[in-house]
Amino acid sequence: MTDEQVHTAMRRKAEAGRPASDGSPLTAERAITQAVSKVAQDMFALPVQTLSIKESRRTLADLPEALEPLSLIAIIEGPDEGLGIIALPPETLSVLIEVQTMGNLAKTAPPARKPTRIDASMVVEYLDAVLSLIEESLVETEAVVWAGGFRYASYLDDPRPLGLLLEDMGYRMWQLELGFGAGAERTGKLLWAVPVNGRGQNLRRMPGAAEGEAGGQKTPAQEEAEWHARMENSVLSATATIDSVLHRVTLPLSQIMQLRPGVSLPIPEDALENLTLEGVGRRRLASARLGQHRGMRAVRISEEEASVVELETGAPKVRRVVPQPFESGESPFAGMEMNSGMPGPLDRIDSPAYDPQPGAEGLGGFGNLDEASGLGGLGDLGGLGGFDQPEGDLGGLGGLGGLGGLSDEEDLPPLKIGNLG
Structure with a gap:
């Protein structure tokens, strides 16, 4: 040069x-x-x-x-x-x-x-x-x-x-x-x-x-002008993305996996007249209709909607949880057959439901009382009454008020409870 x-x-x-x-x-x-x-x-x-x-x-x-x-x-x-x-x-x-x-x-x-x-x-x-x-x-x-x-x-x-x-x-x-x-x-x-x-x-x-x-320092007016210029450049250089949504289609995953070139997606006939302009996060900004301008696709805004402003209050925000509605559904026991071997009713003391074991007669669920055990642990049975006993069978019960007494020398004979009715 x-x-x-x-x-x-x-x-x-x-x-x-x-x-x-x-x-x-x-x-x-x-x-x-x-x-x-x-x-x-x-x-x-x-x-x-x-x-x-x-x-x-x-x-x-x-x-x-x-x-x-x-x-x-x-x-x-x-x-x-x-x-x-x-x-x-x-x-x-x-x-x-x-x-x-x-x-x-x-x-x-x-x-x-x-x-x-x-x-x-x-x-x-x-x-x-x-x-x-x-x-x-x-x-x-x-x-x-x-x-x-x-x-x-x-x-x-x-x-x-x-x-x-x-x-x-x-x-x-x-x-x-x-x-x-x-x-x-x-x-x-x-x-x-x-x-x-x-x-x-x-x-x-x-x-x-x-x-x-060149002077080594800037005047306050220059610093303020530079600050305003930087702020303006930062704001004007920011990008805002607006999407024009024609229609949204929800498909199961099985159909999505079958998508191929040439497959047509169902779109309503009025979709061209009902476009939606959306911002970040699918925030709805306005409604529009599809058209053209100088041979290019374009949208015409037909309605502008004001954004909903939520006023903050001094009260703390409480998250409200709404339970899902209860549905009983079908019973898991529907259609099951009743067990034919179910024990009988419990309104009678001699019912087999108390003791379904074979050979257990009389007291059923009380088990068998052998002769050696006696009735020492029964305490006061004064209110039982109604024992059909042969002569001398209950002569030594002594402290069982209402049933007669037994002498100290006599042993308790085997208890026969044949009829408790």
Whole structure:
């Protein structure tokens, strides 16, 4: 790089962002016009005049319609992988090639031809210098957010792949009509398109920041301005995802595992008229209907619903648990047969239910009383009564009031309880 080029670059950086010499503020239109002309003069000694400049908004679908046939389409990449384009029609491309190969311009433009990779490599330096100068000129303005940070990435000779390369969003498009030469002997055009919502918030430099840094400290006004700028950039750079839900289908896992390309899912006929706009966590924002805009799918909001605001009170929040409704269900014993061998009723003392063992007669559940055990442990049985006894059988019961007494010498004979009825 020669001394003259170094001096020119330093001068451009020193003058970046300053108002024009006539006192008018530096706008994006003025910055683009000056960059295109100044870089051509510095690099190729080529006088360039901007005959007209126009700004417009285009969608991705409309962008190829603004390109002239056989244009060299330079793909430019900006902050956060944002992409844009610079299109050079055949007339402009031929001028840039001629001044680099022959050193001057022919009187007439050559026939239009399809651009090649060599053509793209010969204009890369010029395009990057123009983009750099635009960024330096707008570094202290809001326009640097969408205009700054772009550089050459690749090229196309056909506009059809643009729909796959660029993001589906709105684009800010500048169309310039240029005159080349001292008397504008040759004319051409230039198209520059970048995303409308730029991503170069970090590129902006606050006015007076350079002077404050050189002095070693910043004034309170500068610090406050920088704080507001950082807050604004943080808020504006935040993303908000909104989903347009046409319909939701619930399917069992067995059917989901059978999904294949070409399988149709059931959708109600009124789903096109009843779309739902949802935010994070399926929060319902508004209702909409499906339509189209300039050949692209679009939704029209038909209703806006206010968010429900819950007022916090001083009382502690109590989690209420609602029990599930009780259902008795079917009895587990339904249909079972009764056991035919079930013991009889218990209303009689001689019922076999008390002692189903064979040979157990009389007292059933009391078991058998052998002669050796006697009735010593029965205590006072005065209230039993009703024993049908033979003569002398209960003569020695003594302390069993109501049953007669037994003498001390007599032993208790075997107890016969044949009839307790």
